[in-house]
Amino acid sequence: MLRDSFGRVASDLRVSLTDKCNLRCAYCMPPEGLDWLPSAQLLTADEIVRLVRVAVELLGVTEIRYTGGEPLLRRELTDIVARTTALRPRPQVTLTTNAIGLERLARPLAEAGLDRVNVSLDTLDRETFSKLSHRDRLPDVLAGLAAAHEAGLRPVKVNTVLMRGLNDHEAVPLLRFCLERGYEARFIEQMPLDAQHGWSRENMITADEILGLLSESFDLAPDEQEERGSAPAERFVVDGGPARVGVIASVTRPFCGACDRVRLTADGQVRNCLFATEESDLKAAMRAGASDEELAERWRAAVARKRAGHGIDDPSFLQPSRPMSAIGG
Numbered sequence: 001m002l003r004d005s006f007g008r009v010a011s012d013l014r015v016s017l018t019d020k021c022n023l024r025c026a027y028c029m030p031p032e033g034l035d036w037l038p039s040a041q042l043l044t045a046d047e048i049v050r051l052v053r054v055a056v057e058l059l060g061v062t063e064i065r066y067t068g069g070e071p072l073l074r075r076e077l078t079d080i081v082a083r084t085t086a087l088r089p090r091p092q093v094t095l096t097t098n099a100i101g102l103e104r105l106a107r108p109l110a111e112a113g114l115d116r117v118n119v120s121l122d123t124l125d126r127e128t129f130s131k132l133s134h135r136d137r138l139p140d141v142l143a144g145l146a147a148a149h150e151a152g153l154r155p156v157k158v159n160t161v162l163m164r165g166l167n168d169h170e171a172v173p174l175l176r177f178c179l180e181r182g183y184e185a186r187f188i189e190q191m192p193l194d195a196q197h198g199w200s201r202e203n204m205i206t207a208d209e210i211l212g213l214l215s216e217s218f219d220l221a222p223d224e225q226e227e228r229g230s231a232p233a234e235r236f237v238v239d240g241g242p243a244r245v246g247v248i249a250s251v252t253r254p255f256c257g258a259c260d261r262v263r264l265t266a267d268g269q270v271r272n273c274l275f276a277t278e279e280s281d282l283k284a285a286m287r288a289g290a291s292d293e294e295l296a297e298r299w300r301a302a303v304a305r306k307r308a309g310h311g312i313d314d315p316s317f318l319q320p321s322r323p324m325s326a327i328g329g
Helices: 045-059 077-085 102-111 126-133 138-150 168-181 207-215 283-287 292-304
Strands: 012-016 063-067 092-097 116-120 157-161 184-188 220-222 234-238 244-248 261-264 269-271
Touching (some): 045 077, 045 292, 063 077, 077 092, 102 116, 102 138, 116 138, 126 138, 138 168, 168 207, 184 207, 207 220, 269 292
Parallel strands (some): 012 063, 063 092, 092 116, 116 157, 157 184
Antiparallel strands (some): 220 234, 234 244
16 A cells, blocks of 8 residues: 555545646636646656556555646546546546536546546636636536536536635635535635745635635534545535535645545656655656556655645745646646
8 A cells, every 4th residue: 555654545646637727727827827848758648547557456546536737638538537447446536627628528538437527616707717717718617517517427526716805705606506506615725836936824715714704694514424534625514405515724724644645747756745845756667667566666665755744834834846737636
């Protein structure tokens, strides 16, 4: 297994398929975008599937989450999903996406075996969406959400980052939007992972603030029917149920002690944490002819060095050089 020195076992692998994205969200990258990784540095589809197979068959990984950048931009996505769901033991396979293009791909992805999707949606206002993402694509996102739900990729989870003075007044409308359509809303504290390094704790909408905003219109009670375990979201029953809403408080209520995640970047680097400053290169070893067991041993050694927590509150904390789009969520 992928066990670290604190006894945590990584069974949830987040795999970035590309660092490219078709939005320019303010909390991730500048309006002009970033320099993308050269194609030769990216893992091929065969290399991705091989490393995922090693993780599943040799290292006990039970859940694969494909991310980006924007994973729908990866042309081989459907094939990668199909080959992943064919592994034994079969892992749960999910996708985090901005949903641009999902209207067309939801059905093929479901047929390939994808279990469900997480969709980023920070506003229901078209003008605010354009201001935040520098692209006028809100109708495409909403169409992708509906297509995913219709294709059976449920529960469709909607991830929202509230930003002070921009969309914090939309907490209640966004939750109501999700409740009416059978989606599960998840509100996420903004994290210091933007390429511009412009994050500040003072501007972040905290979990307490999020819950306060939602409680003005909804009755929220802690979900006691399901153990949180290693799940990043603290879940609350809305108006007596059955609907739930999640709050991910990575900054103010860190859950590092129960973390079961490990990440693989689009260029083949193992990262133990979103905020890690160290990486372990699997791509170079694989391309140099390493066996599956040799790759697994390198992976074990990398995870063994995982730190106790992300350290955001430590005075020595340094934001990672890679932004979220280049890490994979």
